[in-house]
Amino acid sequence: MLAQLLSPPYLPFALAFVVMIGIGLIEAFGLGLGHLDLGADIDGDAHVGLLDWLGLSEDMPVLIWLTSLLACFTLVGLAIQQTAGSLAGSPLPWWMACAGAVVAAIPLNTVAANGLARVMPGFESTVVSADDLVRLRGTVLEGTARRDAPARTKVVDAHGQAHFILVEPHDASEAIAAGETVLVVRREGPVYFVLPERNTLLRSI
Incomplete structure (x- = not known):
C-alpha cells in the first residue's frame, strides 16, 4: 500500500496528506497562526462573496480551512485513482487526477468548512490598538x-x-x-x- 501511495499517480495526494498532518499539528499545538485578518486588504463585496463561497468566513481559522481542503483533495484524489484502477486497470496520470480532485475538492470543502464553522467555538481577540x-x-x-x-x-x-x-x-x-x-x-x-x-x-x- 505504501509503495502504491509513493508511485507517481498517487504521489501528489500522499504529499497533500503529509502537509495536512503537519498543518493540523501546528493548529493543535496552538501556535497562533490559524487566525489571520483576511478582511484587512480585501475591498469590495465580490471578494467577500468569494471567501464566503469558499467557506472561508471570519469564524473559520485559515489553517483549519486549509487542512479541510487538503483532506478533501486527498480523499477525492485517492477515490479517483482507485476508481480508475478498478475500471481501466490502471490509475490516471497524476496531473489529470489532480485536476479532477481540485475541481471536486473545492465545493466539497465549502460544505465541510461551513459545517466546521457552525460547531467551532467563536474566535475572540483581546488585542487592542x-x-x-x-x-x-x-x-x-x-x-x-x-x-x-x-x-x-x-x-x-x-x-x-x-x-x-x-x-x-x-x-x-x-x-x-x-x-x-x-x-x-x-x-x-x-x-x-x-x-x-x-x-x-x-x-x-
Missing part, C-alpha cells in the same frame, strides 16, 4: 512626566491586560509625579498625553 488606550486611566510608575520628558505609565485595558506607555502632560506647564492617576486624552506617535486626576476638569468624569 494603540488608540484604544485613549480615554483610559493609568498610573505613572516611575519618573516625573513633563513636556518633552515622558514618564512610564501603566494602563489596564477593558480585557484586564496591562500596557506600559510613555506619557506627557497635556498641559505643558504641568508636572505629574510617580504614583499619580492620569487620564489618557490623546496620542501622538508613541507618546500619550494625559491629564492628572487631580485636574479640576476630571472631577465630574
Whole structure:
C-alpha cells in the first residue's frame, strides 16, 4: 500500500496528506497562526462573496480551512485513482487526477468548512490598538512626566491586560509625579498625553 501511495499517480495526494498532518499539528499545538485578518486588504463585496463561497468566513481559522481542503483533495484524489484502477486497470496520470480532485475538492470543502464553522467555538481577540488606550486611566510608575520628558505609565485595558506607555502632560506647564492617576486624552506617535486626576476638569468624569 505504501509503495502504491509513493508511485507517481498517487504521489501528489500522499504529499497533500503529509502537509495536512503537519498543518493540523501546528493548529493543535496552538501556535497562533490559524487566525489571520483576511478582511484587512480585501475591498469590495465580490471578494467577500468569494471567501464566503469558499467557506472561508471570519469564524473559520485559515489553517483549519486549509487542512479541510487538503483532506478533501486527498480523499477525492485517492477515490479517483482507485476508481480508475478498478475500471481501466490502471490509475490516471497524476496531473489529470489532480485536476479532477481540485475541481471536486473545492465545493466539497465549502460544505465541510461551513459545517466546521457552525460547531467551532467563536474566535475572540483581546488585542487592542494603540488608540484604544485613549480615554483610559493609568498610573505613572516611575519618573516625573513633563513636556518633552515622558514618564512610564501603566494602563489596564477593558480585557484586564496591562500596557506600559510613555506619557506627557497635556498641559505643558504641568508636572505629574510617580504614583499619580492620569487620564489618557490623546496620542501622538508613541507618546500619550494625559491629564492628572487631580485636574479640576476630571472631577465630574
